[in-house]
């Protein structure tokens with residue numbers, strides 16, 4: 065009790081100190097602990113093991129983890145959750161000589177107990193506040209079960225939907241990606257480390273993991289430093305600036321050097337130029353994998369290279385624990401390298417308040433209160449609705465009306481006493497766990513909290529409508545045996561809702577695909593159902609952009625719904641019926657064919673740009689396919705229509721210090737209230753290095769009642785027009801610029817201005 069009171073007093077005294085004094089105070093404490101530590105204990109802090117539910121029980125094949133904790137050989141564990149488990153292990157850490165608390169880390173990627181949409185889905189909301197809120201809820205739930213640290217956000221830019229981890233990031237754009245990286249770090253870390261509902265964030269995977277050659281996971285990356293700085297690093301920089309407590313390096317080699325052993329990335333850039341004062345954890349086993357890369361002879365050399373390069377903690381490769389002591393004794397790794405790493409790790413343990421009270425995250429009451437928390441569910445439901453993208457909503461063939469939204473849409477419903485028949489067809493209609501997507505936990509009682517689409521539509525449609533069901537096919541089926549039943553059910557109905565896509569485990573780590581077409585015979589199933597002539601709405605659930613060209617061309621109404629989390633089906637039903645007007649915009653381009661990949665909107669013009677999609681005359685184009693994506697970055701429709709006026713500028717030329725104001729009026733010219741993401745792009749016409757045809761530089765999400773109009777103003781300065789020149793200096797250059805505003809990267813108004821000296 066006395067100890068606890070002392071701890072509380074310490075926290076009170078600490079929080080009363082000004083920030084700089086607090087930092088100094090923590091630095092002094094870290095130093096005083098460091099002085100007491102043996103080399104073996106220091107190396108122990110740099111060692112992270114996977115938890116093992118048996119860790120609190122019998123001896124594992126790695127030896128007795130409990131004993132290793134007791135001997136101060138483990139600084140952190142991952143995949144140990146629950147107040148009970150974390151407390152048991154922390155109690156053992158308190159039996160070690162110096163009583164240094166353990167850090168418990170976990171991949172809390174899009175929610176812990178309450179699952180939110182996939183990060184890529186959330187990015188489609190372009191709603192930075194909502195994204196921060198989502199991370200906040202995740203942190204609140206995770207911290208309540210004893211977790212101190214999430215291995216998120218993943219801020220890898222991804223231009224390649226074959227790469228399975230595209231689902232885990234914010235898509236292809238560095239500007240949007242940076243804002244989202246900041247929001248997620250802020251959300252996870254809340255009011256700051258040391259608050260009991262904050263978890264440490266981890267910017268990963270440093271760096272350029274998303275540019276794996278051919279989209280194959282863990283594959284090599286080779287790119288110019290300019291491209292690295294301009295496209296792939298900005299979200300990492302943003303995460304560091306937002307105060308991310310930790311970074312994780314990556315599995316890939318970058319220009320021939322594995323990221324884990326990459327001194328330029330970790331020491332020179334991150335800890336040097338960017339002044340990052342947190343610590344870097346390796347990716348799972350990535351220190352040891354440098355042997356496979358052909359960069360290290362053995363684990364001994366790998367430990368030397370990784371630690372010298374600035375990788376502070378070894379996740380699961382056991383290279384550090386086995387070799388670092390010897391390496392220091394032999395002079396291959398300087399004591400200063402070890403001290404720096406341990407200082408960084410201890411500092412975070414102090415900042416988290418774990419030295420004051422190692423059990424402060426072990427509170428059963430909090431754990432219970434967060435387990436089935438209504439407010440958290442509500443937040444995930446809101447986020448789910450915001451993440452849905454309406455790809456298409458054309459009038460139904462020959463019928464002259466749009467199918468969506470269903471509510472108050474007389475063309476879709478039987479009048480009088482006859483009940484409307486709705487066919488629900490497709491392999492995902494009765495899916496439960498798919499809604500959670502990859503990187504989610506499969507709690508035993510989750511099924512009770514997750515609705516199928518069938519249930520969610522039933523709730524809205526009954527009474528008054530009768531629901532008919534046919535699976536049609538499985539996701540991966542080659543058999544068409546179920547088509548006849550699907551066609552039969554469709555024929556009896558007034559309209560058809562189809563739910564097709566991927567399985568939740570098709571997109572994620574180690575889930576790269578060479579073929580990203582809608583799997584199995586699902587597109588044929590859509591064709592068969594469309595042949596009935598009934599109005600058809602297709603919903604696609606997937607973790608990545610899929611290819612579905614026939615559907616895109618022929619089906620009048622298409623919703624892209626990623627995986628939306630615990631309340632996913634309710635959110636989809638709200639959008640179908642019009643209780644929520646969709647406003648999502650694609651954070652990544654959707655290709656027409658795998659052959660177009662990598663495909664991204666912010667490409668260069670080339671010396672022979674195609675004038676349009678059908679220009680193939682010795683220009684940069686394909687002879688068998690159009691250049692444009694099926695759906696462009698920033699695309700997404702609403703049930704209402706937004707009209708954009710021309711753009712006006714307050715001046716045609718700007719100098720350093722000037723503010724360029726671009727104004728335009730957006731009018732809600734449709735029949736529904738709704739929200740639009742107004743996007744601002746620029747193009748630097750001539751540069752000392754070539755510049756992209758468009759670069760996102762701003763956006764605003766505006767809510768307009770039907771008939772309402774609003775003047776939208778964007779402000780730019782020369783600072784927003786900087787880029788990395790050949791010498792990697794971050795500069796702006798005088799010259800002419802185009803400025804575009806619109807509702808998608810492919811649908812904009814245009815003006816021009818100049819930067820003058």
Ligand code: BGC
Nearest residue numbers: 142171215268269347348573
């Ligand atoms: C992934 C990381 C993850 C780690 C721990 C690795 O395989 O690449 O993103 O944080 O495992 O689960």
